[in-house]
Amino acid sequence: MEQTIIYLDNNATTPLHEDVIAAMNRANELYGNASSMHAMGREAMEAIEESRQAVRDLIDAPEGSIVFTSGASEANNTVFNLFRERIDLGSKRNRIVTTTIEHPSIIEMVAHLRELGYTIDLCPVDHTGRVVMEEMEKLMGDDVALVSVMLGNNEIGTIQPVKEIALLAHHHGAYVHTDATQAIGKIPVSMEELGVDYLSLSAHKFYGPKGIGVLAIRKGVPFAPFFHGGHQEGGKRAGTYNNTAIVGMGVAARIAREELEEESARLWKLREMLREGIEASIPNVVVNGSRDYCLPGTLDVSFPRAEGESILLYLDLEGIMVSTGSACASGSLEPSYVLLASGVDIELAHGSIRFSFGRYNTEDEVHYVLEKLPPIIKRLREMSIR
Amino acid sequence: MAQWVYSPVVKDHFMNPRNTWSEEEHFEADGVGEVGSLACGDQMQVLIKVENDRVADLRWLTYGCASAIASTSMMSELAIGMTLEEAYFLSPERITEALGGLPEHKFHCSVLGDKALRAAIDDYLKKNGKPNPWQSQVAKVICECKQVTDIQVEELVKSKEATTLEELEKLTGYGTVCGKCKPQMALLFDQLQHLYHV
Numbered sequence: 001m002e003q004t005i006i007y008l009d010n011n012a013t014t015p016l017h018e019d020v021i022a023a024m025n026r027a028n029e030l031y032g033n034a035s036s037m038h039a040m041g042r043e044a045m046e047a048i049e050e051s052r053q054a055v056r057d058l059i060d061a062p063e064g065s066i067v068f069t070s071g072a073s074e075a076n077n078t079v080f081n082l083f084r085e086r087i088d089l090g091s092k093r094n095r096i097v098t099t100t101i102e103h104p105s106i107i108e109m110v111a112h113l114r115e116l117g118y119t120i121d122l123c124p125v126d127h128t129g130r131v132v133m134e135e136m137e138k139l140m141g142d143d144v145a146l147v148s149v150m151l152g153n154n155e156i157g158t159i160q161p162v163k164e165i166a167l168l169a170h171h172h173g174a175y176v177h178t179d180a181t182q183a184i185g186k187i188p189v190s191m192e193e194l195g196v197d198y199l200s201l202s203a204h205k206f207y208g209p210k211g212i213g214v215l216a217i218r219k220g221v222p223f224a225p226f227f228h229g230g231h232q233e234g235g236k237r238a239g240t241y242n243n244t245a246i247v248g249m250g251v252a253a254r255i256a257r258e259e260l261e262e263e264s265a266r267l268w269k270l271r272e273m274l275r276e277g278i279e280a281s282i283p284n285v286v287v288n289g290s291r292d293y294c295l296p297g298t299l300d301v302s303f304p305r306a307e308g309e310s311i312l313l314y315l316d317l318e319g320i321m322v323s324t325g326s327a328c329a330s331g332s333l334e335p336s337y338v339l340l341a342s343g344v345d346i347e348l349a350h351g352s353i354r355f356s357f358g359r360y361n362t363e364d365e366v367h368y369v370l371e372k373l374p375p376i377i378k379r380l381r382e383m384s385i386r
Numbered sequence: 387m388a389q390w391v392y393s394p395v396v397k398d399h400f401m402n403p404r405n406t407w408s409e410e411e412h413f414e415a416d417g418v419g420e421v422g423s424l425a426c427g428d429q430m431q432v433l434i435k436v437e438n439d440r441v442a443d444l445r446w447l448t449y450g451c452a453s454a455i456a457s458t459s460m461m462s463e464l465a466i467g468m469t470l471e472e473a474y475f476l477s478p479e480r481i482t483e484a485l486g487g488l489p490e491h492k493f494h495c496s497v498l499g500d501k502a503l504r505a506a507i508d509d510y511l512k513k514n515g516k517p518n519p520w521q522s523q524v525a526k527v528i529c530e531c532k533q534v535t536d537i538q539v540e541e542l543v544k545s546k547e548a549t550t551l552e553e554l555e556k557l558t559g560y561g562t563v564c565g566k567c568k569p570q571m572a573l574l575f576d577q578l579q580h581l582y583h584v
């Protein structure tokens with residue numbers, strides 16, 4: 001019997017697009033070191049530059065801004081590290097402002113820097129997970145070096161007013177970074193339009209390979225490499241080029257750009273179908289995040305009196321793959337900090353499930369989930385304390 | 387297919403939990419015990435019937451993760467038929483062993499069935515005006531989220547490793563998750579300080 005697999009965890013990672021696989025298989029022949037001067041090296045470099053252009057087109061980035069990294073975590077760390085270095089060198093702008101719901105690669109970096117004595121302020125978000133602009137304004141000042149705000153949240157899908165934040169921060173003379181990882185391929189992302197100085201992204205969130213991403217850096221803004229040791233990327237990021245992964249990302253970027261409008265509408269339709277179905281078939285549910293500013297494929301729902309890990313594992317036994325904000329699945333005892341920061345009650349955070357759609361999901365799959373999920377919640381609630 | 391998250395026994399008890407208390411069933415309980423909280427992410431209730439100083443029957447309810455459900459289910463199978471004394475000292479290690487093991491971090495937070503069972507036995511003895519010879523012999527959990535017991539706190543206060551509540555929090559992590567235990571912990575800390583150092 002064939003095992004049912006309904007993959008609804010596309011915010012965690014996506015499968016490779018078939019065209020990406022084909023291009024990467026071909027690119028495996030490109031074994032030359034792209035930094036070499038000979039024919040094999042030049043051939044590899046040509047493919048890399050083609051990918052660079054595809055990514056640049058995807059995010060409407062300025063010329064010469066694209067630097068390849070191992071992913072968005074490295075890109076985010078690079079940005080925080082370079083401002084830390086400037087603060088160490090005595091810059092009068094010695095404060096960093098970010099938010100309470102960033103990706104762990106920023107949240108953990110913030111905790112680490114704070115332990116070392118750096119001043120970092122976290123701007124609060126409202127109950128939908130949106131940055132409160134009045135609070136952001138209060139945090140501005142001529143001592144702010146960097147403002148970093150993610151474009152779309154990985155857990156609840158909330159889209160931030162990054163353009164407004166960039167205008168505000170620039171007005172106060174600070175530089176601006178956005179982690180656009182979750183937004184790519186789902187909503188239009190233009191570095192020029194957003195007006196940010198730095199932008200991070202990761203290929204595996206839009207049907208490209210894992211372990212490759214980009215930090216886009218506007219010309220003329222501060223920079224210091226995180227990795228030292230080679231002249232690759234104009235000295236901005238050392239390490240031999242991963243030809244295969246870069247080619248894969250380039251193809252994924254081209255497809256993401258071409259299909260954005262259609263894909264975005266399709267993801268929202270699937271998401272709304274599932275949301276309406278859940279609300280119609282399961283009593284007492286809470287949809288987390290923002291209705292007006294939400295990544296199209298993300299649906300985060302809390303089921304009071306049913307615990308997240310148990311829901312996830314009962315769904316897993318039915319072949320449905322999701323994620324949860326429950327503490328039990330995190331390895332720590334703390335439930336999702338994103339939900340808690342948005343003012344979601346701790347009990348609701350324990351019972352939260354994230355469904356995240358991708359290009360391979362279908363309406364039939366939504367129907368299957370709507371058939372399997374209600375009895376699971378009913379069963380867990382019956383077993384739960386009354 | 388890759389291995390499942392937990393052992394095959396855990397999976398079986400998670401998929402087919404034994405002795406759960408269904409809404410339709412009228413269960414005349416002689417003792418009821420409840421531990422944990424929704425805020426912690428694990429809460430359970432155990433109901434027992436007692437005959438001839440034995441756990442004659444047992445029902446339970448659990449809000450919690452897969453290992454909380456499976457370990458409470460396993461506890462129920464082990465406890466039914468035990469004398470009250472045996473049941474009182476049924477250890478989380480024994481439950482975990484019967485389940486074929488649990489990941490370390492799960493053992494501490496989700497195996498609460500034994501504590502709920504103990505609370506049910508306490509309740510039964512109290513209701514029936516019987517003496518409780520075992521209560522003082524077992525550590526009482528004060529912080530359920532971080533599983534901090536009164537004996538543990540007593541040792542830290544006695545040895546002066548924890549001279550303030552802040553130090554106690556740093557050492558044990560008590561009160562850092564749901565925070566429900568804070569008043570009780572403060573009271574215990576004051577009593578112990580008074581006992582050993584004033």
